[in-house]
Amino acid sequence: MQFNRALLVLFVTLFTHSAFAQKQPISKILQETINSKGIEAAIEQYRTLKTNHSDGYDFSESELNSLGYSLVQSDRLREATQIFELNIESFPASPNGHDSLGEAFLRAGNHEKAIGFYEKTLALLPGSALDDNAKQSLQKNAENKLGYLRDSSEYRNSTEATDFVANNAELPYGRIHPDAPPETEHWGKLAGVWDCSIERLLPSGNWVQGGRATWVWKYILDGFAVQDLWFVKWINLPPVLAGSHRDVSGTNLRMYLPAEKRWEAVWFFNGANTTSRFDAISDDDKVIMTGVTARGHARITFFDITDTSFEWKSELSKDEGKTWQETTRIHGIRTSGPKSPKASSRKS
Numbered sequence: 001m002q003f004n005r006a007l008l009v010l011f012v013t014l015f016t017h018s019a020f021a022q023k024q025p026i027s028k029i030l031q032e033t034i035n036s037k038g039i040e041a042a043i044e045q046y047r048t049l050k051t052n053h054s055d056g057y058d059f060s061e062s063e064l065n066s067l068g069y070s071l072v073q074s075d076r077l078r079e080a081t082q083i084f085e086l087n088i089e090s091f092p093a094s095p096n097g098h099d100s101l102g103e104a105f106l107r108a109g110n111h112e113k114a115i116g117f118y119e120k121t122l123a124l125l126p127g128s129a130l131d132d133n134a135k136q137s138l139q140k141n142a143e144n145k146l147g148y149l150r151d152s153s154e155y156r157n158s159t160e161a162t163d164f165v166a167n168n169a170e171l172p173y174g175r176i177h178p179d180a181p182p183e184t185e186h187w188g189k190l191a192g193v194w195d196c197s198i199e200r201l202l203p204s205g206n207w208v209q210g211g212r213a214t215w216v217w218k219y220i221l222d223g224f225a226v227q228d229l230w231f232v233k234w235i236n237l238p239p240v241l242a243g244s245h246r247d248v249s250g251t252n253l254r255m256y257l258p259a260e261k262r263w264e265a266v267w268f269f270n271g272a273n274t275t276s277r278f279d280a281i282s283d284d285d286k287v288i289m290t291g292v293t294a295r296g297h298a299r300i301t302f303f304d305i306t307d308t309s310f311e312w313k314s315e316l317s318k319d320e321g322k323t324w325q326e327t328t329r330i331h332g333i334r335t336s337g338p339k340s341p342k343a344s345s346r347k348s
């Protein structure tokens with residue numbers, strides 16, 4: 001009897017494991033198809049698999065929602081919109097699905113459709129099975145976005161490139177002082193405005209798109225130091241972060257100390273009103289920053305810096321710098337500003 005019971009337990013365990021193991025994430029399958037064959041082929045594939053192989057794939061609402069946001073973060077808004085439309089076709093009573101589609105239309109500039117889907121989100125919330133926290137988050141996001149869409153001037157924050165640069169048509173990003181340490185140009189050559197795409201490392205070991213940001217740089221203190229402003233407009237944040245309708249922004253103050261042959265940089269962040277201090281060394285090709293943050297020892301490297309682009313990576317160490325793990329990457333593309341320091345600004 002014990003032997004038979006053991007066989008029964010083994011059979012149930014193997015059957016259950018097999019049933020769940022065969023459920024493949026449909027988001028991964030569709031992402032591969034979108035990249036290789038296009039969005040229309042992916043939508044057709046979704047419908048075919050759902051009709052003929054519904055037990056073999058995970059067709060939950062979150063699968064298409066996560067795929068849609070991945071496309072949004074990559075600025076593939078047309079494809080994201082079609083994925084979100086497919087999701088509410090499958091889950092027509094989902095307030096989250098309608099909120100996501102409103103988000104895609106908002107970012108695409110189609111305000112009329114965005115308003116319609118945010119209004120539908122609010123209409124669906126009372127009858128939704130979501131928990132109270134999720135309902136409150138979606139309601140706050142939809143109401144804030146509708147307020148912005150109906151009167152954007154009421155929601156304008158001060159984080160704008162035009163607010164940060166100097167009120168000087170000839171030199172909006174300043175210039176290096178002739179008497180400043182020449183190393184000041186190692187960061188100063190970034191003066192201008194940059195469009196930045198972000199990649200983040202997940203705990204699973206996979207790299208994913210982490211959105212976009214604007215990074216503005218300028219000379220300050222009469223050309224003896226450099227300041228930058230990093231910001232993401234609140235309407236471009238995911239709902240969990242955009243509910244406060246506040247931009248996410250931070251600024252660095254950077255000055256080269258020739259007596260110590262190093263940079264000192266201080267980072268100020270509005271998300272939690274925190275600061276971080278970094279030392280840095282630099283040459284014409286790269287800048288390497290090191291410091292201690294709440295997450296551990298940090299190392300940030302600017303490299304492959306050209307007139308029109310740069311690369312950036314962040315690493316963390318849990319053993320005081322013995323080993324490092326890369327966590328974030330940024331690729332910057334210049335959108336305005338000087339492409340190289342003026343030679344006349346330096347001493348001859």
